[in-house]
Amino acid sequence: MKSRKHFNRCAIAILAALTIIFSSAISHLTAQDIETVVQIGHSHILGLEFSPDDKAIATIGGEGSIKLWNVESGQEYRTFEGDGSVDFSKDGKYIAMGSRYFKAYVHDIQTGERAFEFEHQNDVPYISSVQFSESGRYLATAARGAANMWDLTKSQLIHAFYDPAIYVVNLKFSPDKKSLAGSGAEGSVIVWDWMSGERRHLFVTDSALTSITFSPDNRYLAGLTNAGMLYVWSLETDQPVHTISMAASPIKAFTYSPNGEYLVTVNAANKIHFWDSQSGNRTATELDNGFAGSAIRFSNSGEYFAIGGDGVSLWHASDNRLVRRFISQVKVVEAIAFNPKMPYIAIGGRKGARIWNLKTAQLMTSLDIATGYIYTMAFSSDGKMLAIGETDGNITLWDWKTGKQIRALTGHSNGIYSLSFSPDGKMLASGSADNTVRIWNPDNGQQIHLFDEYDGGIFAVRISPDGKLMGTAGKHGSVRVWDIKDHLPLLSLNLPQNESLYAIDFSSDSKEFAYGNAHGQVDIWDIQYGEKPTIIQTDRIWITSLHFSSDGKRLLISTGDGRCMIYNRSTGETIISGEKQPQTLTAASVSGDGKYMAIGGWDGKAKIHDTTTGDQIASLVAIGEKDYISITSDFHYQASKNAHKGVAFRVDNKLYPFEQFDLRLNRPDVVVETLGYGSPELVKAYHQAYKKRLRKMNFTEEMLGSDFHLPEISLHSSKIPLTTTNKQLKFQLRAVDNLYNLDRLHVYVNDVPIYGSSGLDLRSRNTQSIVEQIELTLSNGRNKIQFSVVNQRGAESLRETFETVYTGTQAPADLYLVTIGVSQYQDERFNLEYAAKDAIDLETLLSGNSGTFQNIYPIKLLNSEATLENVLNVKKNLSKSRVDDVVVLFFAGHGLLDADLNYYLATTDIDFRNPAENGLPYEMLEGLLDGIPARKKLMMIDACHSGEVDRDETILAAKTNIVDNNVKVRSFRGLEVIGLKKKVGLSNSFQLMQNLFANLNRGSGAMVISAAGGEEFAYEGQGVANGVFTHSVLVGIQQKSADSNGDGQIVVSELRDFVTAQVKTLTGGKQTPTSRQENLEFDFRVN
Structure with a gap:
């Protein structure tokens, strides 16, 4: 220039x-009363149900969790451990769910606490179906082969339904509440009188049934097979009346419309179809759902229907309009690796790996993998190189600091499940689904040796701390310990259970070798003498990882049900037995200093546990492609600036947007201090920045920590519609303060103040309560409407929030x-x-x-x-x-x-x-x-x-x-x-x-x-x-240079980001544009 x-x-x-001057709505609540809810959704949704009042949707995730979503906002607000099935009691007070661990659970929705649990006494742990009776007194549960009826008032079993003709998987009560239908894995459906247990009907197909339901008039029963065939039987004649199928694309889910006029289906091609329930013929209506659905349900009012799959899509039933999508942005954690020399951790899964700096608790960089999933990762012993194993058999070596790939190691023909560097960094061992183990020279990429004596995939490899031995384990119960130099087996086992093994480790002195099996048992072998002196029995769930502590006195174990445990190596006694997590674990790693164990799984979180106490201290979560949140166990967090849509807060079972409590809980200083790797100077700097923010908002730390009196405000009119074609919206607000007069009222639409930044003046009314009629014009599309009231002491109420979508004529x-x-x-x-x-x-x-x-x-x-x-x-x-x-x-x-x-x-x-x-x-x-x-x-x-x-x-x-x-x-x-x-x-x-x-x-x-x-x-x-x-x-x-996503439209945030980077580059860093003020809701087009 x-x-x-x-x-x-x-x-x-x-x-x-x-x-x-900003009067923030800070509650008198303590931090313990406010829970931070990270919006990550599920890996995949297998089922869903509406709550009786239609204000919530419960979803079943493939990762082993049940989530509650607020229908108005599309945000998740509570997560339970559960699987298979979910149902609400008719009074809306309880939610029941199955599990993978022999038990069915019933939770109080208001508190989230577990109210009841019932255990099936059989050999199959998976509880696949739960159903409340109409009164809510009884709960029907099904595990493979058995259906039970429980009395909740007595917490006891009252009926056990068994029939040799069926291996029960799914249950459904009839609309008249007299019958209970059960479908089986072999394709049969039985309808019982649920009070007597007497069989009323038996229907048979040639394929396993994935779901069943009664018609609203109780005349028909419909069932969908795993082959995509939908059968409809008459309960009056016991005869089939319709068989519905789509040869080109199998039906994946179905339901009856509330009036019984239609059967509504969604298929593997993402299409929604409507079938006349009387004739079985398909109507002309076809909708594109955007993703293949695994479940479909109508709301109890019949106003909406929802489809679950890769997310949730909510549709307006009367005119088949899409209302909104509940986005699942979880990134399944498939691999975790701590850097052995530096406070960094790599977390990998679909599309690539993310490197986190534990000194700052921030996401540092991403390594993009074009081929698909990462299964495993390992840092070199000096911490400078990261090896990544992929699903297609590729192994890539990376300079993780620069994000550049060093080289690729080729030779495997199938997915890489495990990697291990030797202590001197001169060897890299890889175990693959192609039934081989290979030793590589990471410096030149050449293969040193091939071990192909296996008849199944290798899920775990580990080079011993002295670099002389290599342990392997995998499919068909195969366990080996090899002398690396001579390529000879020192220990060779084929377990009688013929089971897959995923977890092995050597003691720090390389004298002992341990492996964990699918039944929760860890065997520790003395390698020199071939003796098995110690057996540690955990429980019935498989061992996913195990690590000797550096002093050899403890074993750190993670299990498939999400538990992180610590055992005394010598006695086998439990030192710490961690709580189960609502997820399936897929990865674990121990930090180089031995302080922490990180576990990750299908819920997308890498959870950091203290290896001394077993307590979880923090979680690291990637949101979208670039954003992140690091959150402590007491709900303080640090997040990237654009991660605000990934954060919400729950208070007394009510969801609040991130800006409500962000001032209190967004504490990078607390997060960095909790992880313990950041310098005292950095913690102090972060704390000073936090205090600066408080002063900017006219608050102090003392004010946030005190019992701060607030006025209250609430919606005083009938329910606000989720969608409307009326451009004008009218509603009433009621505000009250029992100590001070009210000063002003704020109403926002998409963060824009309707009455200007000063709000509606109430001071002149000289009152402590109002009922105010509000009329506003809606914006096209989504409208996030918020309101709050400020008293004459300057305290602002909690902001009430609701959403509605304007779908009418848009000029x-x-x-x-x-x-x-x-x-x-x-x-x-x-x-x-x-x-x-x-x-x-x-x-x-x-x-x-x-x-x-x-x-x-x-x-x-x-x-x-x-x-x-x-x-x-x-x-x-x-x-x-x-x-x-x-x-x-x-x-x-x-x-x-x-x-x-x-x-x-x-x-x-x-x-x-x-x-x-x-x-x-x-x-x-x-x-x-x-x-x-x-x-x-x-x-x-x-x-x-x-x-x-x-x-x-x-x-x-x-x-x-x-x-x-x-x-x-x-x-x-x-x-x-x-x-x-x-x-x-x-x-x-x-x-x-x-x-x-x-x-x-x-x-x-x-x-x-x-x-x-x-x-x-x-x-x-x-x-x-x-x-x-x-x-x-x-x-x-x-030049459309600001169009970062290439969609042809430039929105404000894209322009801001481009201009900031461009100006900084052109001026050599002397000038950096800033966002003096931001609207976090409105990201509109400017070109």
């Missing part, structure tokens, strides 16, 4: 940040484009070269979007036109906008601070020595967007110091000439930022705060992107013929 003439976009009075939006550019000032010493051109160029570019907007209304103020009066008059035009219109407000020119660090934009006639004279305060500029009808609002400022300034740390002094490479600032008397009072590492605490935390201040509801940080200049130069910030905006939109 070298040229003969360069200017800073700042006058000599310096930048200031607006002091933001095209208009664009209101306001561009202000000032290059020429009355004080000519401060003239700029490109500011006016910036405004002209942006208007020209965006005015060409006639295909995106119905009308474009440009308002341009250049140079002498840019007076304070003219700028403020712009609001008259913006007030004519409609709720779905887009407003873009752009300013290019000087940015100024006065001696009190108040920030001004330079109008053409500003007094540079006294910015308050004719200057445009930042508050007034944003005020143009406050309270106008349009909700999609973007403000961009290309001026010096347009980001917020830290009033605590900024030092002002007399202004002098500055020449910084290609940038010159003219000399005059004024103030300049000469530095910061203190630095923390590479950033001050203010910058650290901006990097760590999302901005909770809603202000006008606009997104505000500033060209430079609070202590930075904004540059312009002939090399780009614009301000660097404006140049980046123009390039991002015109």
